[in-house]
Amino acid sequence: MTMSHYLSLLLFLPLAGALLVLCVPARNVNAVKWLANGVSLAGFLLATPLWFWYNPKSPDFQFIERARWIPSIGAEYFLGVDGISTLLVLLTTLMGFIAILSSWSAITERVKEYYFTLLVLQTGMLGAFMSLDFLLFFLFWEVMLVPMYFLIGIWGSSNRLYSAIKFFLYTLAGSVVMLLGILALYFHNHSVTGIYTFDIVQLQRLSIPFDLQWWIFLAFFFGFAIKVPMFPFHTWLPDAHTDAPTAGSVILAAVLLKMGTYGFLRFSLPILPEATRHFVPFIAALCIVGIIYGALVALAQRDWKRLVAYSSVSHMAMVMLGMFALNPVGIAGSVIQQINHGISTGALFLLVGVVYERRHTREIAEYGGLSRVMPGFAAVFLVMTMSSIGLPTLNGFIGEFLILQGVFTQSWVWAGVAASGIVLGAAYMLSLYQRTMFGAVANEKNQSLPDLSVREWATFVPLIGLAVWIGLYPAPFLERINLSVLKVAARVNPAYAADFAAACDTTVTPELRAASAGNQFLAAAPCGPDGQPLTTGSPVISTTAGAPR
Amino acid sequence: MPPGLPASDLAHLLPEIVLTIGALAMLVTDVLAPARRALLTGVALAVLMATLGAVVRDLHAEASIAGGLLAVDGFATFFKVIFLVVALLTVLMSHRYLAVERVSAGEYHFLILCATLGMMVMAAATDLISAFIGLETMAVSFYILTGYIKPNPRSNEAAVKYFLLGAFSLAIMLYGMSLLYGVSGTTHLLAMAPVFAGQAHDPRLLLAVVLIVAGLGFKIAAAPFHMWAPDVYEGAPTPITAFLSVGSKAASFAMLLRIFGQGLPALVTDWALLFEVLAIVTMTVGNVAAMTQSNIKRMLAYSSIAHAGYVLIGVVAGTTRGVSAALFYLAAYALMQLGAFAVVILLRRADAIGDELKDLSGLSGRQPLAAFAMLLFLLSLGGTPPTAGFMGKFRLFAAAIDSGHVALAVIGVLNSVLSLYYYLRIVMFMYQRGEVVGAEPRFTPLLASVVAVAAVGTLVLGVYPTVLIDAADASARALGAGATVAGPR
Incomplete structure (x- = not known):
């Protein structure tokens, strides 16, 4: 292994694993599971050096890889990471592993195809975070849709066909409009520089006329806002989450939604600064509506998973609001909160998965008093609830604090409304906790539920560790x-x-x-x-x- | 016109000569050994391979031959390779189909070779006369092939419809051509181009343009001239449907690009507008109608109408980039459409027609590879990465934006979203339904090779399209160069 291909190795390891999985006979279910778990764990372990090798003292993209891909249109195989994508890549590899580990006993049908799909999805997600070529990014961005469609559509619950196709078409509609924006940018770059390229570093240097920025921003907005998802483009999310299998929900919440915010951060803001500033009131208004609306709808849910899904709408709106404060504190808070949301919401979906696997219902009313029969589960759920609410000493607090601080310097009104969203968040999460965990065990079927198994603990321990780490020492x-x-x-x-x-x-x-x-470790930009x-x-x-x- | 052909012209005509002799040999073989299906298939394959070899031998030639009737250039060569590959794949996928349908193979292959010959002439024709002869050769072969399964009333009905409407549309086009001749005094495309310079909006020429667009619109199945396509596609033998929807369409686009790009560049403002309207209507009508179909062949017919609309985007752009994108798309479309039809043919067993959506139920469990290949073809038809269809659409939309047709690009991308709705319906049947209809579909080696070639091609062109992009660019430039530099001898 040469270091100059580190990112490629990281990127294609899951795909290679997926192809290996295909070679295992389908009846040998355990071999498939072990292989998939092994590959995804190896992927995570392989990614951990990124944490140490990434040089935070350089503002440039690092671990650059560059090769010709389609010379006639100027598209390149161009990979690299900065601090933001480093964290997201690490989050992706970790959540990918946890999602696969959590599926061990939950998935009993078409096991081989299932792990194949998850591993392909993993490569798609990593590629989107690593690509520094806009066309390559788009390729990976779209590649993710198909595995996710299958995850929901094949291994999902009752209404899966509808939810899967809604997810697919909704997201696709946004991204093809984004593609037109990419093309407009591409041709503008050519008209200015005379070079056809999708090089993001180059595109970020352009100063584009405001009118064109305005249109491109709008095109990007559709692509990214649907993915985030921002109110009013969020309607696919509750369906997709509710019907997806646990691992699908985890990946969707922890990583896929981050694609949208990452897109804004990587493309809209740096490439289209004037348009971004112009659209701040519009975006902020959508965010504020999203924060309150998501929280209120979550309060009204009777379905455990749907509640968590709507909480995502609210939290992601908070992430967007922090970003569009357009100051370093707000953006940093937004990035940290993306990671936090991945950890806490990912864990919350895992938790729903745990009880769903035991009871096959997501009705909150079916539960109650679980802390008596599943004390370990209740403890983990408590930590993650607190993390989601933003209790100090846990990760959520850091992110929300930075976001509010950044937003406050922009407008104290926004900050005030956003803060009230946090209060509502506490309300629906605590009420969920109370309704499911406390009280007497009213339902006979819950009397003898087994507590977390060792494997299930293994999925939660890293997330709890991270939540505490970021909460206490985010430096x-x-x-x-x-x-x-x-x-x-x-x-x-x-x-x-x-x-x-x-x-x-x-x-x-x-x-x-x-x-x-x-050494191709640092891009040679000043x-x-x-x-x-x-x-x-x-x-x-x-x-x-x-x-x- | 010179009385005879110089020897150098004969050398450039070698592919057509080989194909013609091969087609006649096919007839002789049929007389001598009518029941030897394998032999007949083998002869057809050998003839096509030999023709392909002759084309490749003359790959970089640039010449105007037969007194200016035909051109040998990058543009013609690009299309000839497409036609021959498509014909090869069609023959390969016909082998078992003919056995299941119990029809004779000799004339069938003879007609396929004749149709291919017609297409090759269409792509090379730089004269209205030769273009029309090529078109007629192809069309007549297809009329017969469509009705080839005589006991099947659907097949007969399709043939009669196709013949009557086809003859009618050809007559309309011929009238348009005669107007062009009347105004310019020549049938040669490159010779009439300068005559029309400065004559944009001339009512006689406008009428000619409209008539020719109507005739060719019928051939590429562009709305509103598409009514025949679903019935003919559904009724024709499935390999012929595949051949028709790919080969005939590509050849007609080649002729369209020659006539409008080389013969009528002066009228570009008129015909570009016409094609723009046609593109929008065609994409939308095709996709919306496809959404409600339950028969796969009909669905693919409507989707192929929509695809003609996408290709028209490249024609509307009118630039070298646009033409190149159209050529790339036609090649990509050939692979994915043929692949999809090959999977449909797989489902045709002695006890099952296999062309209804429900026939695909649970295919992923019974034939995982076929289902996966079909998934690839459908995603490609829908235009999602990493497939050839994505690269094709990407280049078309790029050409549209580059030439300022942003609205067209927007309608195009929204249409591709719409199309994925019904492609995903097929996927849903294959992967998400369990019930099994009919006997186990089995691959024959020939059919498997078609699916494999199409699937690998679809994937490779999606991930690493450089070679085909360069070829399409070169042939698009050849078309442009022909329009401005070369002239009739």
Whole structure:
């Protein structure tokens, strides 16, 4: 293994595993399961060095890989990660493994196809986060749809056919409109530079006329907002979540929704800064409606899974609001909250999966008093409920705090409404907890439910660990995204350009940079706007939560 | 016109000569050994391979031959390769089908070879006369092939419909051609182009354009000239449906691009507008009608109407990029459409017609590979990555945006979303329904090879399309160069 193909290895390992799974005879169910679990665990282990090797002192894309793909239209096989995508890649590999591990006894039909689908999906997700070529990104973005369609449509519950096709067509409609935006950008770049390319680094350098930005932003908006999903494009989500198998819901909530927010962060903000600023009131309004509406609808749910699904609508609106504060604190909070949402909502869907596997119902009214029969389950559920609510010492608090801080500097009204969304969030989550966990065991069928098995514990322990880690000591996470976030903020709001320049580290001299470029570890783009290595400065987002700026 | 053909022209005509002799040999073989189905299939394959070899031998030739009737250029060659590959795959997928239907194989293959010859002439024709002869050769072969299963009333009905409407549309087109001749005094496309310069909006020419568009619109099954397609596609023997929906369409597009690109570039503002309306109507009508079908052949017929609409986007763009995108799409479409029909043929057993949606129920359990290949073809037809169909649509929409037809691109992408609704319905039957209808479908090696070639091609063109893009670019440029540089001898 040469280091210069690290990302490719990471990207195609699940696909290779999927093809291996195909080679195992279908009747040998255990071999299929072991293989799939092994591959996804290997994927996660292989990704962990990314955490250590990623250089947070450089604002550039790292682990660059570049090769010709379709020269005649200028498309390249171009991979690389910055701080934001590093965290999302790590989240994807972890959640991919957990999703596969959680399926061990839940999936009994077409086992081989199931794991094949999950592993292919994994490659699609990783590719979308790693691609620095817009066409390549779109390819992976669309590739994800088909496995997810099958996950819902084949292994889902009662209304799966409807939900699967709704998911597919809804998302597809958004992304094809986005494709037209990509093409408009592509041709504009050619008319300015004379080069046909989908290189995202290059496209982020363009200054595009406002009218064109406006249209492209709108095209991207449809693609990304449907994926997030933002109110009023969220209607596919409750159906998809409710009917998906547990692992499908976990992946959907933890990773797929992040594609939308990641898209805004990677493309809309840095490529279309003026249009982004122009659309802030519009997006903020949708977010605020989304936060309140999602929470209120969640309050009214009788279906456990649907409740968690609507809570996602509310939480993701919060993530978007933080991002569109367009300042470093808000964006950093938005990124951290994406990770947090992946952890807590992923875990909440796992928890629903646990009881669903035992009782085959998601009706909240069917449960009650579970803490007596399943104390371990109740404990995990408590931690994740608190994480979702944003209780201090757990991860949710950090993300929401940063978001609110960032939003507050923009508008105290938005911050006020968003904060009330958190209160509503506490209301529906605590009420869910109360209705399912406390009281007497009213339902006979719940009397003898077994508590979490070792395998189920294994799916929750890493998530609890991460929730506590981010809650108590988020510094390593913030450190990794600091420069990438500042770069986006500086691009979308020139007021932060000086901060970004100041934050660029002086230890990366041009010589070192050149040497590193030879190793293809650091993209050889200059740090400051004028190409100078810049003077000292502490990171703008301090490593403790909420340094005022 | 010169009295004879120079020897160099004969060398360039080698593919057509080989194919003609091969077709006649086919007839002789049929007389000598009418029951030897394998032999007849073998002869057909050998003839097509030899013709393909002759085309490849002359791959980079640039010439105007037979007194300007035909051109040997990158454009013609690109299409000839498509036609021959399509014909090869058609013959391969016909072998067992003919046995199941209990019809004779000799004339059938003879007609396929004749139709292929007609298509090759259409793609190479730079003169209205030769284009029309090619078209007639192809059309007459298809009229007979459509009704080839004599005991089947659906097949007969399809043939009669196709013949009557086809003859009518050809007559209309011929009238349009005669107007062009009347105004310009020549039937040669490159010679009439300069005559029309500056004559945009001339009512005689407008009438000619409308008539020719109507005639060719019938051949490519563009709405509103598409009414015949569903009935003919459903009634014709399935391999012929595949051949018709791919080969005939591609050949008609080749002729369309020659006539409008090389002969009538001066009227581009007129015909581009006409095609734009046609593209929008065709895509939408095809997709909306396909959504309600329960017969796969009918569904694929309507979807092939929609695909003609997509290809028209490239024609409307009118640029080299647009033509190249159209060519790429036709090639990609050939693979995925043939592949889908091959899977439908797989379902045709002695005890089951196999062309209803429910016949696909549970295919993923019975024939996982066939189901997976069909999934690939359907996703490709719907235009999702990583398939050839995506790359094709991507290039078409790129051409549309590049040439300023943003509205057309928007309607195009929305249509592709619409189309996935009914493609996914087929997927749903294959993967999400359990009930099994009829006997176990079994692959023969020949049929399996067709599905494999189409599936691998669909995937490879979706992931690494460079080679085909370059070829399509080159042949699009050849068409453009022919229009501006070359002239009749």
